[in-house]
Amino acid sequence: MYRETIHHATGVTEGTASEGHATMLLTTALRREYAVEFTPAGGALITWTRRLFGTGEGSVVRAERSISLEPEMPVGNLSATTRLDLDLIAGDRHARYAEKDGRRVVTGLTWQIPAFTTARLRARGLVVEDGDRLRLSLTARLGLLAQLHRTRTTEPKGWYRPSAGDPYGAAGLNRPGGRAGMLRDGTSAATCACGALSAWGGDRDEARRLTLAHRREVAAAFIAEHLARVEAPGA
Structure with a gap:
């Protein structure tokens, strides 16, 4: 989930946005050629400029607009080891949860992430289940990119x-204020x-x-x- 802040013509509107809604906002921004930046926390800032016609003849006013998406659970600093684990999950369509010795682990086609690390990835909201497979959350993907x-x-x-x-x-640099x-x-x-x-x-x-x-x-x-x-x- 994201905290959504919209700066529009009549003021500021705040609310929440699901991962699906955030994805829709980002793809719409791309289609409309708005500027987008990702944040290290796993969020995004969408900005654009609207041209409003003033009251005078031929007058145009430029109005800045923006939508800020800040994750309710920031990804935090991603260590090199954590990035490697996330790369494993992102690059393997067989990634999923499994049970080993009574504890949940992440497994892929030829690899496995230990239970303790699996619990940390889940607690930080970096991975989500999508059907029967596991994938990175949108916040993890945006945070990874911003931190890289x-x-x-x-x-x-x-x-x-x-x-x-x-x-x-050479000579000739005669400047006042002690900068000669x-x-x-x-x-x-x-x-x-x-x-x-x-x-x-x-x-x-x-x-x-x-x-x-x-x-x-x-x-x-x-x-x-x-x-x-x-x-x-x-x-």
Whole structure:
């Protein structure tokens, strides 16, 4: 279950959303080309802009709208071992619950997750039963993706005094405020833990825009590949 918060024209509406409803919201957002970001807790933020016509001739007002989905049970930090267990379950259509020595375990075609770990995965809401098989919950899938795509930007170097051999540090840099003979570097690096993003922004705001675009691209690709096709007719 998710806590759903909608920012709309008349204010804010809060409620709850099931996994199925959350999936519908995400696929609709993709179809309408809204921006989507996943959160490390296993939630999502959907944002879009509406153009409203004002009272003046030809005037247009841009209104920001959003839907926030925050899981009632956040996934928490996913260790490397937990991610391996979740990958096993996600990649095996034979994953299901079984009983061993009177305790519940997760089994696949050629593997088994111990009872203690199985109990932890269930308690954290990371796995759910779907018919006779076991699969990852939507919160686990979104949380996994968000935690694998943690982005960062670096602090710009700012004002610095070039070295004697720096061709850009030649004479003529006459600046007030004690900055005579100094250069300014405002660039900021934008990176992602996945390794797919490694770029430079002209300033930190531009670098943040690069990381934001990357996270939104990742979310859109996931929805298109793993959620939209599930909702397609005949799927």
